[in-house]
Amino acid sequence: MSERIGAYAELSKFGIVLLVLVSAGAGFMLSAPLGPDFPWGQGFLLLAGVLLLACGASALNQVQERERDARMARTVGRPLPSGRLSYGQGLVFSAVGMVSGAVILWLGIGTGAGLLGLLAAGFYNGVYTLWLKPTSSFAAVPGAIPGSIPPVIGWVAGGGHLVDVGAVILFGILFLWQMPHFWALALRYRADYAAGGFPMVSESVGVEGTARLILLYAFGLTAWSLAAPTFHVGGALTFLAAAALGGRLIWLATKFARRPEDQRGWLSL
Numbered sequence: 001m002s003e004r005i006g007a008y009a010e011l012s013k014f015g016i017v018l019l020v021l022v023s024a025g026a027g028f029m030l031s032a033p034l035g036p037d038f039p040w041g042q043g044f045l046l047l048a049g050v051l052l053l054a055c056g057a058s059a060l061n062q063v064q065e066r067e068r069d070a071r072m073a074r075t076v077g078r079p080l081p082s083g084r085l086s087y088g089q090g091l092v093f094s095a096v097g098m099v100s101g102a103v104i105l106w107l108g109i110g111t112g113a114g115l116l117g118l119l120a121a122g123f124y125n126g127v128y129t130l131w132l133k134p135t136s137s138f139a140a141v142p143g144a145i146p147g148s149i150p151p152v153i154g155w156v157a158g159g160g161h162l163v164d165v166g167a168v169i170l171f172g173i174l175f176l177w178q179m180p181h182f183w184a185l186a187l188r189y190r191a192d193y194a195a196g197g198f199p200m201v202s203e204s205v206g207v208e209g210t211a212r213l214i215l216l217y218a219f220g221l222t223a224w225s226l227a228a229p230t231f232h233v234g235g236a237l238t239f240l241a242a243a244a245l246g247g248r249l250i251w252l253a254t255k256f257a258r259r260p261e262d263q264r265g266w267l268s269l
Contacts, residue, residue, distance in 0.1 A: 007079040011062055011090060012055035012097070020150045024050045027154025027170050030233060039158070042109065046157040049104035049117065050150055056097025057121040057146075063090040064129050068196040074189055075196075109157045116156065120149040137199040140182045148174035165231045173228070176221035180214045180253060211253070211260040218253040222246025 028046055032039055062069065062080055066087065069075035079085040085093075098121055106114025124146035132139035151170035152162065160166060186193060186200045187210060193200050202210045225242035228234050256262075 007084045008093060011059045011079045011085060011093060013058040014055070017051060017054045017058060020054045021047055021050060023174055024150040024154040027151035028158040030166060030170070031155040031158030031160035033159065042157055045104055045108035046113070046154060049101045049108060049113070050153060051101070052097045052104065053101025053117050053121055056094045056101060057124050059090055059097060060094035060125050061129050063087065063094055064125065068198070072192040072196040074192045105153065112156045112162060113153050116149055116153045120146040133198060135199070137201045137204040140179065140201070144175050144178040147178055166233045169224070169228045169231055169233045172224050173221065176217055176224055179217040180221070180249065183210055183214050208260045211257040215250070215253040215257045218249045222250055
């Protein structure tokens, strides 16, 4: 039983899902009224809906990529290629998670949250996984959109509006944050991605060009994060944290850009 539970947790990419929950919760905390009127019920429904939807979408991604995963050393041990779970089990698990998560967000939070959840899942599994990722070396750029939506769902669930500056700030932070980390990961596993038939940005612009792109996004992320308190998203501590973390990221990215041939550069990002 424990092995089966572990297989489903791996299928859902539960570690990544926890980060999604943190981003959704952060958006909720920044938008919801604090004190005795804090909407605990809304917060619980938000986390439950995002958890189920994200688990379902992640599982569907592994169902869709099971044949490519079987060709890559990093992913050959996943539940579907390894045979620990069947195609049907993966499909049912993903469908139950996505449908139940969307229903909770739609009925428990509101139409806006439900639509945002469906948009994120639809773009991730429909546009990114099936079309962009197998065909474009720059697929990660539009592919970062679904990962940037959960804090916006949290913001809306906390009482904010989709067009609020706070929602845009949170979306931008998550969008810019994903690029340096994904491209560094892609360099580390580029032989694996090549075996799976996924084109990588380093094939288009080389390792040097990838290093410059990482540095560009590091500057953009830091500037965007530092601007957040100006628009009343966070305060002094947020500004200091953004300065410290952004400064470190820029430092690491600069080292990598200066010596892109040094493997330690992308391993440190």
